[in-house]
Amino acid sequence: MKTLKFKTNIKCGNCVATVTPFLNEAVGEGHWQVDIKDPNKTLTTNTETATLADIRQAIEKAGYKAEPLS
Structure with a gap:
């Protein structure tokens, strides 16, 4: 399983709550979290199959932005 991180x-x-159905579909329920207390949000x-593009597209479908963190 690979861990991917994004600034959102x-x-x-x-x-x-808005992004939950989109991320659950892209990476699976319980395989993601957002730290809203972090300045980068x-x-x-944690995914085996979803790519950076898949996750970014799911976030954008929900109306938000996501930039990969290195």
């Missing part, structure tokens, strides 16, 4: 503009619990995913 997901800033509150309601934002997390870091999204961390």
Whole structure:
């Protein structure tokens, strides 16, 4: 399983609720989390099959932005 991290503009619990169905579909329920207390609003995913592009597309479908962190 690989861990991918993204800087996002997901800033509150309601934002997390909005992206939940999109991320659950892309990477699976329980395989992602957003640290809304972190200044970068870091999204961390653990996935075997989803790519950076898949996850970024899921976030954008929900109306948010995500940039990969190195």
